Amino acid sequence: MSKRDLFVVVADLDAENAIKTLLTRRQKALGIALDFSPISPPNGDLLRYVGRDSGCRVNAVDLLRPPQKTHRHAMICFDRHGCGARNQSREEIEAEIERQLHINGWCHGDVAAIVIEPELESWVWADSAEVAHVMGWKGDMNAVRRSLISRGLLVEGEAKPKDPKAAMKYIISEKRNRRLTARMFAELAQNVSFHACEDPAFNKMRTILRGWFPT
Numbered sequence: 001m002s003k004r005d006l007f008v009v010v011a012d013l014d015a016e017n018a019i020k021t022l023l024t025r026r027q028k029a030l031g032i033a034l035d036f037s038p039i040s041p042p043n044g045d046l047l048r049y050v051g052r053d054s055g056c057r058v059n060a061v062d063l064l065r066p067p068q069k070t071h072r073h074a075m076i077c078f079d080r081h082g083c084g085a086r087n088q089s090r091e092e093i094e095a096e097i098e099r100q101l102h103i104n105g106w107c108h109g110d111v112a113a114i115v116i117e118p119e120l121e122s123w124v125w126a127d128s129a130e131v132a133h134v135m136g137w138k139g140d141m142n143a144v145r146r147s148l149i150s151r152g153l154l155v156e157g158e159a160k161p162k163d164p165k166a167a168m169k170y171i172i173s174e175k176r177n178r179r180l181t182a183r184m185f186a187e188l189a190q191n192v193s194f195h196a197c198e199d200p201a202f203n204k205m206r207t208i209l210r211g212w213f214p215t
Helices: 013-025 052-058 090-103 129-134 141-150 164-176 182-191 200-212
Strands: 004-010 046-048 071-079 111-116
Touching (some): 004 013, 013 071, 013 182, 052 071, 071 200, 090 200, 111 200, 129 182, 141 164
Parallel strands (some): 004 071, 071 111
């Protein structure tokens, strides 16, 4: 029986929706080509782990042991905020998890840990009309920036808020009178351009996927 392309573990519904959208609808934009089934195992390739961010960090080896028999590549994604490793950098957490995975049978280059700094919101935040539209601001990112600056959620001259989650919650509540939902992460992942993305974790993921699944 041939192995499937990729198995992914995520920590929550927001990340599940974002990853599902990226790997099924945005392959061309990412520059990749793979066969990915966005449903839970054993028949699918995407696992949302109930242990959340800290559980993904602590149990990465156990979570990715079964896919060694069924998949050629694997990836585990979670937020640094809430993972329980405050004294370690994103890079240190990733390196330690990947070291453990290699010791437990995964070949170097076939598995990756992606730790988002600080949280998933930093991936989908972009200074673009697409983000402003999804958040209910009719594509007016300048108005979004002015509102965030007035609330002290964005420093004038900086591209991204220091706390993207708080900024997104505020902006969405101002115009849409609703809370940030998992469906919005899918909508953002579907519409935001990746060209200007400078997030290290996202760019690591994109580079690895392009190496594994070139077009």
